[in-house]
Amino acid sequence: MPHDAPAERFDLERFLPYRLDSLADRISQALARLYETRHDLSVAQWRVLAWLHHREQLTAKQIREATRMDKARVSRAVQALEDRGLIHRRAAREDQRRHELRLSEAGHALLAALVPEARAWEAELVAPLSIAEYRQLFELMDRLEGQLARLES
Amino acid sequence: MPHDAPAERFDLERFLPYRLDSLADRISQALARLYETRHDLSVAQWRVLAWLHHREQLTAKQIREATRMDKARVSRAVQALEDRGLIHRRAAREDQRRHELRLSEAGHALLAALVPEARAWEAELVAPLSIAEYRQLFELMDRLEGQLARLES
DNA sequence: GCGTAATGGTTGCATATGAAACCAAAGGCG
DNA sequence: CGCCTTTGGTTTCATATGCAACCATTACGC
Numbered sequence: 190m191p192h193d194a195p196a197e198r199f200d201l202e203r204f205l206p207y208r209l210d211s212l213a214d215r216i217s218q219a220l221a222r223l224y225e226t227r228h229d230l231s232v233a234q235w236r237v238l239a240w241l242h243h244r245e246q247l248t249a250k251q252i253r254e255a256t257r258m259d260k261a262r263v264s265r266a267v268q269a270l271e272d273r274g275l276i277h278r279r280a281a282r283e284d285q286r287r288h289e290l291r292l293s294e295a296g297h298a299l300l301a302a303l304v305p306e307a308r309a310w311e312a313e314l315v316a317p318l319s320i321a322e323y324r325q326l327f328e329l330m331d332r333l334e335g336q337l338a339r340l341e342s
Numbered sequence: 343m344p345h346d347a348p349a350e351r352f353d354l355e356r357f358l359p360y361r362l363d364s365l366a367d368r369i370s371q372a373l374a375r376l377y378e379t380r381h382d383l384s385v386a387q388w389r390v391l392a393w394l395h396h397r398e399q400l401t402a403k404q405i406r407e408a409t410r411m412d413k414a415r416v417s418r419a420v421q422a423l424e425d426r427g428l429i430h431r432r433a434a435r436e437d438q439r440r441h442e443l444r445l446s447e448a449g450h451a452l453l454a455a456l457v458p459e460a461r462a463w464e465a466e467l468v469a470p471l472s473i474a475e476y477r478q479l480f481e482l483m484d485r486l487e488g489q490l491a492r493l494e495s
Numbered sequence: 496g497c498g499t500a501a502t503g504g505t506t507g508c509a510t511a512t513g514a515a516a517c518c519a520a521a522g523g524c525g
Numbered sequence: 526c527g528c529c530t531t532t533g534g535t536t537t538c539a540t541a542t543g544c545a546a547c548c549a550t551t552a553c554g555c
Contacts, residue, residue: 210367259543285550
């Protein structure tokens, strides 16, 4: 028998990074189908819209920071949304480099439909968790993000 | 003021799919840097190796099922690993379509180095969680996966 | 104020990925 | 047995994405 037993076997299923990634992937894809097929939105586009819905007015940079998406990805999403008339973009008075983004009327209307859909979908997903467990999950994720930030610095 | 207040504001940060995805992404990327820069492995390749380490012998299909990766992605990862001599591939006796995959000596050697690294990295990440919390996290993920499976069918 | 550096954003390019077409081997089924 | 279907796996093609180069504007040093 070859020397194939490095002490302890390694189970990917119990390896947090893998497990988390595969769960997130599955969820993200399932949800993506929802906005892609029903509203022709990519994930990046949906994120931009959701942030604008939440924060009213933002620049591309702020969105980039909030979502940790690549500059280019944000830029393309913004462009597509503007082309579709879902957002308005206008150069900032004080700094012509920055562009202030906000939802258009059409954008607001779309979100008025989309947000409840997304919420309902999430509710179904987390149905098997109690409120306390749901909160705990977020709490744990918060802690992991904190640690991640620490490790990265 | 435009009709911009659809009852309740929507906070992406507290939307599970988004939150989970962005956390998983960050973790996955950080870890990916580890095997990419130190061992020149892609995530897909790492997963194939890890599964072979865990299960000894598998076909591409089994890996695909286990990891839920695309056929093509698995195929390419396998090919790259074979080219590098990290795995052996051989047609199955009873069914020439299937190819049985197993780690080569070099593959075992690589994993002997890689697995402890991965474990150590994970340990650092979850350092702020207690054992109980760590278990609970997996438990919650298990439940969510179960629900996901139910929703998809 | 003017030349250089920094910054917000866009574009070009190389790569990764998923869907679908495809290929070869096995399984029905007449 | 032949035909048609199914299945494991590969390849092709279109698209998405990240990085880096780039452009325009603002900030800084002198």
